Amino acid sequence: MPARRELTMRQIKQMLRLAHDGVSAREIGRTLGIARSTVQDNLGRATAAGLTWPLDAEVTDAVLEQRLFARAGVKQGMRRLPEPDWPCVIREMRRSGVNLTVLWEEYRETHPDGYGYSRFCDLYREFERRLTPVMRQHHAAGDKVFVDYSGKKIEIVDPTTGIVREAEIFVAVLGASSLTYAEATWTQTLPDWIGAHVRLFRFLGGVPRLVVPDNLKSAVHKASFYDPEINRSYGMMADHYGVGILPARPRKPRDKAKVEAGVRLAQTYILGRLRRQTFFSLAECNAAIATMVERINAHPMRRLGTTRRALFEAIERAALRPLPAEDYAFSEWRLARVNLDYHVEAAGFLYSVPHALIREQVDLRITARTIEVFHRGQRVAAHERRYAGRRHGTDPEHMPSAHRRYAEWSPERFRRWARGIGPETEGLVVAILHDRPHPEQGFRTCLGILRLYRGLDPGRAEAASARAVAIGALTYKSIASILSLGLDRTAPSAEAAPVLLHPNLRGPRYFH
Structure with missing residues (x-):
């Protein structure tokens, strides 16, 4: 195979000058941006050709090239083995992940007696030359x-x-x-x-x-x-x-x-x-x-x-160091600030923290299963992570006492309180909750009415509740008026019914 020249004559002259000055092959390679082996090869050629620095005046670039690379230009012999389709090889090389090893293996599958890998690469580089930068580093075991x-x-x-x-x-x-x-x-x-x-x-x-x-x-x-x-x-x-x-x-x-x-x-x-x-x-x-x-x-x-x-x-x-007992469970850390409702937002859902931390900055540790909240390095809250359902995840222990009492209200609890007074009062509570678009909107009305009945004779409370249901008076003010006017002690007037049903009267539902 003909000798291959990859350096310019200017670089070779600079190489000879540096070598004459005592510079090592490694340092020459760094200076010229070439491998040390290339420097050593060319210096060996110069020694074999009897070239020393400084060069004689008659040693032109053409003469220098001829003496160093005497075989350059020697014509290649005939190729006797089947060759691959080189244009096709070049096209395949442009695909991701394809290199000469892959293509040579495929070539040998088709031509078992074809060229060896080294010769295959040499022939390919006549069509496409590639320079691969290398860097040698020393790596200790387990480092x-x-x-x-x-x-x-x-x-x-x-x-x-x-x-x-x-x-x-x-x-x-x-x-x-x-x-x-x-x-x-x-x-x-x-x-x-x-x-x-x-x-x-x-x-x-x-x-x-x-x-x-x-x-x-x-x-x-x-x-x-x-x-x-x-x-x-x-x-x-x-x-x-x-x-x-x-x-x-x-x-x-x-x-x-x-x-x-x-x-x-x-x-x-x-x-x-x-x-x-x-x-x-x-x-x-x-x-x-x-x-x-x-x-x-x-x-x-x-x-x-x-x-x-x-x-x-x-x-x-x-x-290598030993593995820990368990694999690491992925967790994502984020900074957050506690909202006025003592909740922090994580991945689209809201999670409570102790109410004393309102407006404080906290750290969130988010895993696939849990949401943990840390304040100054101390964990202050932990929740099961939500992916669906209500946006708020609230721990009652994090709420102020007044909020906690309110959070404990429910339709069944108000019915239970009213049932302790009597069936008419329970019926009034059911009517109030049913009258609102959302039961929670009637909680405060029910609470106020039950407080009105506190200390009141159960019989009178039952009578007031019955009268309120009969006339559709389902507000706190209506019940208070019935009690203050003593209407619970009198039966509803039969003559009043036609007036209440008069078509010109809008009725209380008109204003809802």
């Missing part, structure tokens, strides 16, 4: 796990409606062993983000010292180079597992180069190899992803000659 979303989505079809919905792909890679985990979640929101971490730790069977996320909002409330502000709910999850959160620096992808490589690999195995499958549920999709994850971890790594799973079992599993 870090890098987490991120891939940025590419996987499609899931609703089996009933046929609507296609896209799911996110969460990817995590351990630093030392490169053990990889992936799963699909519907969103990147806080519940899905934290839930993916819980399942990640369960998959690992332990907890590393640090988690290195990107600066998405579910992880970092406020990104900062010096002092990033971690989302509180995310921080509570980290406290539960005893793990530290170390966000990558903003706009510094090399801080999480490990997961960037893991994301590309996961996209190859998940989006590339599963691209022809149709999924009808998130669970079905994750089952297929789990198979691909095991395939990733069981595949030998070329440079190390071992698999990710074997390396994990050998060096990293024992270095």
Whole structure:
């Protein structure tokens, strides 16, 4: 194969000058933005060609190129093996998750005696060259796990409606062993983000010292180079597992180069190899992803000659911290201020707190089952979370005494009080409550009437109630008037009935 020149002559001259000045190959690579191996290769070529700095005046760029890359331009021999359709290969490479490994495997399925992987790549790069930046970092066992979303989505079809919905792909890679985990979640929101971490730790069977996320909002409330502000709910999850959160620096992808490589690999195995499958549920999709994850971890790594799973079992599993007894239950934290009705709002419903905290700022801890309220670090209220029904969830213990008494009123309770006086009084209470659009609107009327009867002879109270029902006087003032005028002691006048039924009289209901 002809030698391949990727540097300009100006860069090669600068490389020779720096090497002559005693600069190391690593430092030259950093200065020129190239790999150390490239520097060493070109310096070796210069030594073999007898070139030293400073170059002779007759060594022009053309002469320098000829002496360093003597085989450049040598014509390639005839290709005797069947080749793939390269334009089709290039089109497939533009699909999410597809790379040369996937396409080479498919090529070999069609042509078992075809080119090997290395030659296949060489031939492909004649059509399309790609530069892949690399960054080598040393990672101690059990030290870090890098987490991120891939940025590419996987499609899931609703089996009933046929609507296609896209799911996110969460990817995590351990630093030392490169053990990889992936799963699909519907969103990147806080519940899905934290839930993916819980399942990640369960998959690992332990907890590393640090988690290195990107600066998405579910992880970092406020990104900062010096002092990033971690989302509180995310921080509570980290406290539960005893793990530290170390966000990558903003706009510094090399801080999480490990997961960037893991994301590309996961996209190859998940989006590339599963691209022809149709999924009808998130669970079905994750089952297929789990198979691909095991395939990733069981595949030998070329440079190390071992698999990710074997390396994990050998060096990293024992270095992980043990899992807590229970998985973390997702909870969302919010700030709220207590309303004048001593309730706070959470997820569209209202929950009571002790009335002494009116206008105070409190912390809400929201889980799938409970709503907890904290004031200055102390829990002051706990409620079962509501998803339907009445908007208010009120604990009677949180109410002022006067409100508590009012909250205890009910139609049955007023009937019970009235029944203690007599059947006519009970009938009056029933008539009053029935006369109102809502029974609660008659509570105060009933309470006032029962207070009028307090200390009154039961016979007189019964007579007043009977007269009130007979003439339709169902208000507190009407009952008070009957008692003050002594109308309870006289029977209703027979002559008064026609007047009350006269068509010109509107009657009390007209004014309701």
